[in-house]
Amino acid sequence: MGREKEKEKPSEKALNLLRSRLSDPNFIFRPLSDSPDSNYSKLKFIISTSVTEACNNSILLLGPRGSGKVAVLELVLSDLLQQYPEAISVIRLNGLLHSDDNCALKEIARQLCMEHQLLFSKVASFDDNSQFMIAMLRECGLAHKTIIFVLDEFDFFAQGKQRLLYSLLDAMQSVNSQAVVIGVSCRLDVDQLLEKRVRSRFSHRKLLFLSPSKEDTERFMEHILSLPMDSSLPHNYAAEFNGRLKKILSDERFKELIDTYLSFNFTIGHLVRFLFQAVSYMDLNAGFLSLGNFKTALSSNQRQLKLESIRDCSVLELYMMVCMKRLEVKEQTSYNFYSVMTEYKSIHDSFQTSDYYAANVCLRAFEHLLQCQLISFIDNKGHNQSVEFRPVKLLISSAELHLGLKSYQQCPAILLKLMDR
Numbered sequence: 175m176g177r178e179k180e181k182e183k184p185s186e187k188a189l190n191l192l193r194s195r196l197s198d199p200n201f202i203f204r205p206l207s208d209s210p211d212s213n214y215s216k217l218k219f220i221i222s223t224s225v226t227e228a229c230n231n232s233i234l235l236l237g238p239r240g241s242g243k244v245a246v247l248e249l250v251l252s253d254l255l256q257q258y259p260e261a262i263s264v265i266r267l268n269g270l271l272h273s274d275d276n277c278a279l280k281e282i283a284r285q286l287c288m289e290h291q292l293l294f295s296k297v298a299s300f301d302d303n304s305q306f307m308i309a310m311l312r313e314c315g316l317a318h319k320t321i322i323f324v325l326d327e328f329d330f331f332a333q334g335k336q337r338l339l340y341s342l343l344d345a346m347q348s349v350n351s352q353a354v355v356i357g358v359s360c361r362l363d364v365d366q367l368l369e370k371r372v373r374s375r376f377s378h379r380k381l382l383f384l385s386p387s388k389e390d391t392e393r394f395m396e397h398i399l400s401l402p403m404d405s406s407l408p409h410n411y412a413a414e415f416n417g418r419l420k421k422i423l424s425d426e427r428f429k430e431l432i433d434t435y436l437s438f439n440f441t442i443g444h445l446v447r448f449l450f451q452a453v454s455y456m457d458l459n460a461g462f463l464s465l466g467n468f469k470t471a472l473s474s475n476q477r478q479l480k481l482e483s484i485r486d487c488s489v490l491e492l493y494m495m496v497c498m499k500r501l502e503v504k505e506q507t508s509y510n511f512y513s514v515m516t517e518y519k520s521i522h523d524s525f526q527t528s529d530y531y532a533a534n535v536c537l538r539a540f541e542h543l544l545q546c547q548l549i550s551f552i553d554n555k556g557h558n559q560s561v562e563f564r565p566v567k568l569l570i571s572s573a574e575l576h577l578g579l580k581s582y583q584q585c586p587a588i589l590l591k592l593m594d595r
Contacts, residue, residue: 184411185461188401189453195398196450199245200252202442205397207249213242213381218250220379224354225258225320230346232355232376234328236362237383238545240443243358244326246383251322263289263314264322269330275337279303282323286310304341311351320352328357332367333534339368343375360545385441391432394442396423398449399463411461418462428465431472448472480570483546484578489586490531490539493518495548495575496589498568508552511540511562525588537562 195201207214217233224231235243255262265285272278280296283303287294290310298306314321323342325331331339346353355376357364368376386394399419401412422428435448452471456463484492497517501509515536522530531539541561543549552565570578576593579585 184407185456185458187407188411188415188461189456189458191401191405191407192399192453193450196446196453199242200249202394202398202446203242203245203249205394207246213383214246214250216381217246218253221250221254221320221322221354221356222257224352225254225261228315228318228352230351230353231379232343232346232357233379233381234357234359234365235381235383236359236364238441239360239542240441241383241385242442243383247324247356247358251324258320261318262320262322264324265289266324267326267331269325269327273327273330273333275335276300278331278338279307279341282307286321300337304345307341308345311345311353314353315351318352320354323353323355324358325355326358328359329361329364329367329538331357332364332372336369336372339372340375343372347375361541385436386445391436391445392423394445395432395449396420398446399453415462418464422463422465422468425465428468431465431468435472480548480574481578481581483548484570484575485582486546487543487548487582488539489529489584490536491543491548492579492582492585492589493521493529494536494539494543495568495570496579496592497521498549498566499572499575500592502568508565510565511537514540521588521592527586527588529586 203214209215213235217235220231220233223229235247237243251262251264255264263286265282267278267281272281279300280298280303283298283306284294286292286307295302311321342355345351346355361367362382365373365376365378365380396419400416401407403409403412403416405412436445448471451474452468453463455467455470457467484495487495494514497514498509500521501513501517506513515533518536521527540549544551544561544566548570549566549568552567568575572593576590579589579593
């Protein structure tokens, strides 16, 4: 029994190591940061230029969810904070929480007060907080300190009057400041949402986070899954593990399997989830990864993909899919965003639900359903049309939607009731 446990130990250590790596964004994205052409290098250069040359900058990080925008940004900020610990201050906002201009400016004031150990006033007005921000930009500029504003879900800040964006970008131009505004969004056309007065003050720099190339994918998998030769793991075990792994990675059947998976799930985030699943199927008694582990992960993923996608949806997105299913029951074979909104309003008016959102928020949810491939456009026509006018279809059956709703922890009871009708 003692010997058997001893044999199992290296494989358990290897499994824990691989799982911890796959849960660590810094480790995951570090190999994709080596090249001078990488988004990491470009972003680091732009921010460090602001720090060393005392200038202002603004940039947009654009790409689908799971493509590594925030992970690469955090990697850059972590490195720069180590390099310039006294010269950088980071202010973080999220459009899902702070899209209201008053709320956003108040949050900026709160974080600036915390950073510089000042007393924060909860009752300060928009103008008071705006003046405070301008004063802090000036003071930090004189002290050669760069303030980095990270605006996640940037498209939400580009709605309405855009007073926050205007105030922030205008302050950066009119005072002796050192600041960087970084917008993060999954909408590639987000700069087109900006008002003329805001756009004229924005520097129009963009970094696109696209799906990795085949070469990057292969390099990435080897980096993640290879065991270190200088660790507490037995040297012979690590060497054999890595040798077997190389054989798997070069196997044409494995390459075909990965191509199949990535044709539907094309971001680094998707690949990481797939590898985590494959690693979890490793036989601890055998102690090594096998091609079968990846095959099992693929078949399991294909079975669970739609159900998991439904679980990842917001309550609003669930409402939209139920609306589409109701339109199909009414024999409406073709519907677009506005048809769905009409049905959504009808449900709200009939049942007086508390889950009722503005049209712009609903459009965002509609676009996310397209990204998740839970709905798709009926045909390839109408590329010149706006998304909301193009007819779509639901890609899941009533049974799958019903099962997804039942497994959703916070699913409103009204949705299950509507599906049972």
